[in-house]
Amino acid sequence: MENFIPHHRRLWLYLLAALVMIYLVVPTLIVVPMSFSGSETLKFPPPSFSLRWYIRYFSLAEWRDPTLVSLKLAAITTLLATPLGTAAAYGLHVGNPPFAKVIRGILVSPLMVPVILFAIATYFVYAKIGLVNTLGGLIMADMVLTIPFVLVAVTAGLASYDMTQEAVARSLGASRLRAFFTVTLPQIRYSVISGALFAFIASFDEVVIASLLSNGETATLTNRMFMTLLSEIDPTIAAISTVMLMITMLPPVILHLLAGRRRDP
Numbered sequence: 001m002e003n004f005i006p007h008h009r010r011l012w013l014y015l016l017a018a019l020v021m022i023y024l025v026v027p028t029l030i031v032v033p034m035s036f037s038g039s040e041t042l043k044f045p046p047p048s049f050s051l052r053w054y055i056r057y058f059s060l061a062e063w064r065d066p067t068l069v070s071l072k073l074a075a076i077t078t079l080l081a082t083p084l085g086t087a088a089a090y091g092l093h094v095g096n097p098p099f100a101k102v103i104r105g106i107l108v109s110p111l112m113v114p115v116i117l118f119a120i121a122t123y124f125v126y127a128k129i130g131l132v133n134t135l136g137g138l139i140m141a142d143m144v145l146t147i148p149f150v151l152v153a154v155t156a157g158l159a160s161y162d163m164t165q166e167a168v169a170r171s172l173g174a175s176r177l178r179a180f181f182t183v184t185l186p187q188i189r190y191s192v193i194s195g196a197l198f199a200f201i202a203s204f205d206e207v208v209i210a211s212l213l214s215n216g217e218t219a220t221l222t223n224r225m226f227m228t229l230l231s232e233i234d235p236t237i238a239a240i241s242t243v244m245l246m247i248t249m250l251p252p253v254i255l256h257l258l259a260g261r262r263r264d265p
Contacts, residue, residue: 028245035238042235053239063224063236069214070221073135074204077142082196084143085150090180093158104155108148118144119209126213133218141213142203149202150195157191194252201248 030044035053037046057063088107092100110118122141123132131137161184169179185192207222214223221240228234 031238031241032245034235035242037235037238039235042233042238053236054243056236057239057243063221063240065217066219066221066224067240069135069218070204073138073142073220074200076135076139077146077203078196078200080139081143081146081199082150082192085147085195085199086154086192088147089151089154089158090184093155094163104151107151110145111148111152115145115206115208119212122209123212132213133215135218138210138213138218138220141209142206145206145209146199146202149198150192153191153195153198154188157188161188197251200251205244205248 033046034042034044036049036051037043038048038050038052039046091097092104097103119141126132126137126141131140163184165187166179166184169183170176174182205222206220207226210220210223211226214220219227221244225237225240229237
């Protein structure tokens, strides 16, 4: 208590944090009122309000089909990356193999390598084996980028978990696999879910790899948006951006509220 700093002496810090949040968040939120504009062009503030761009987005196949591709891609990538990333985190934490730090560094290296370099290298490899413009190729490429998110999230959860609880379960006759699913996993579930959400969002929002590896029927929503912006300023982009904002923001907020409620007495 001796080191407690009164709130009035930290007002400058609160003000600085508020200014940083405004600088980062407000430009993103401006797209929301623009998506309800009745104007033929992107204007802020909107001269009138309408749902025409949302109707256009959901009614046209040129936007609806890429959206379904992106959702399918993100869902499959998440279903594959989550167990693999969780297994890698658990194995490195429990097994503590030689060169564990090196192995962990290699696994998270996709987060440090510029995406454009990875996309170009992947494109040349895929071009030789015929995986360009295929959903399977996109899934494998996105898994390389999303597994590190799961690995980092689950590793953080395991760091605060007492492994002796699993050891007790195993001493009572449970196999390692059963002990993990019945004792360990329920207690690190929020870390696993967080990693899965990060994986889903990273795959759903990814544009660089999608721009090189997808086209035609396998074109993702972000790829379609990028190509449209190169030729025209379609206000439908604002409606799509708002929908994407909701898809990427609401699940983490809901998870945070649920986790906070479970921790409350």
